[in-house]
Amino acid sequence: MNDHFLGFGLGLRTQHFNDVLETRPDVDWFEIISENFMVAGGKPKYYLHAIREQYPMVMHGVSLSIGSTDPLDTDYLQRLKRLATEVQPRWISDHLCWTGLDGINSHDLLPMPYTEEAVNHVAGRIIQVQDTLGRQLLLENVSSYISYTESAMSEWEFYNAVVERADCLMLLDINNIYVSSRNHNVDPQAYLNAINPERVRQLHLAGHSDYGTHVIDTHDHDICEPVWDLYRQALLRFGAVSTMIERDDNIPPLNQLVAELQIARDIAAGILPLQHSCKPAPGLEVR
Structure with a gap:
């Protein structure tokens, strides 16, 4: 049994x-x-603490900009650490990307060039963040729409190299793998097969907008069948991994999202041993 599930x-x-x-x-x-x-x-x-009394939580950031060449924002890190002291999350995550330059935030999750220089740069910054927070960080793969001529390895090789070098963990976004694979004409199964299962702590599921020639990660649709299929393959590859659904626009009533989450449960129940797909980590109440 995965103790972190x-x-x-x-x-x-x-x-x-x-x-x-x-x-x-x-x-x-x-x-x-x-x-x-x-x-x-x-x-x-108020709502954060009221809900935290009833449910476990994890923290997910969008502003760390771990891949930027700007200095790490120490004020942001201290505020993040204070929030973690309040929330006591099971873990903290952010994105393997950069979000700005020269102090200007683009409010986009921009992909990295996949080079050895970038691996060393990002890994060193992750180590600094982990030292500040006093815990391992989870980093999420982002959807990408461009590629760099400087890249000397695949995205998954880069991802694996960064987390190994920094000794951090992965938040694997299944929808992002699908989106990037469509945009760059690569095999999403090859991506999953290359990822180190020992580093995967969490999975994201979400919807996107499909324009035929390209796909945009919009989080404003239900999860489509190709992403569900990739999720099935991820479970076969990684076993029981904490899974959640993101919805950031065109947000439906809560009961509709709970119903969509049940699809994930049902898929997991059909693939994983019953105790893996239905029981959370020890000490957590099943609702």
Whole structure:
């Protein structure tokens, strides 16, 4: 049994705060966007702590910009650490990307060039972040729409090399693998087969917008069948891994997301031993 397996979760969104507290949905855990709660007080913090009393949480950031050449933002890291002290998350994650340059935030998750120089650069910064936070960091693969002529390895080779060099962990986004594979005409199964299972701590599922010639990671649709198929392959490859659904736009009522999460449970139940697909980590209440 995977000691870190939390079960099946959702991204916690403002629209669902009241419903979560009033209905206690059949969700094993929630993922919060770290930046949304880096405030001293107010309603977001009230709901955060009220829901945290009922459900385990993990923290997911979008502003670390671990791949940038700008210095690490020490103020941001200290605020992140303070939030982690409040929330006591099972883990903290961000993205293997850069988000800005010269102090300007693009508000996009921009891919890295896949080079040995970039591996060394990013790994060194991850080690600094982990030393500051006092814990391992999970890094997520991003959707990409461009490639660099300087790249000397595949995305999965780069991803594996970074987490090994930095001794961190992976948040593997299944939808992002599908999106990037479509955009760059690569085999998503080859991506999954190359990833080190010992480093995978969490899986993301989400919807996207398919324009035929390209695919955009929009998180505003239901999960499509090709992504569900890739999720099946991921379970066969990695076993029981904590899985959650992200929805950031065109957000449906909570009960619809819980119903979609049940699809993930049912898929896992058909592939994994019963105890892996249905039981969260020890000490967590099954709702």
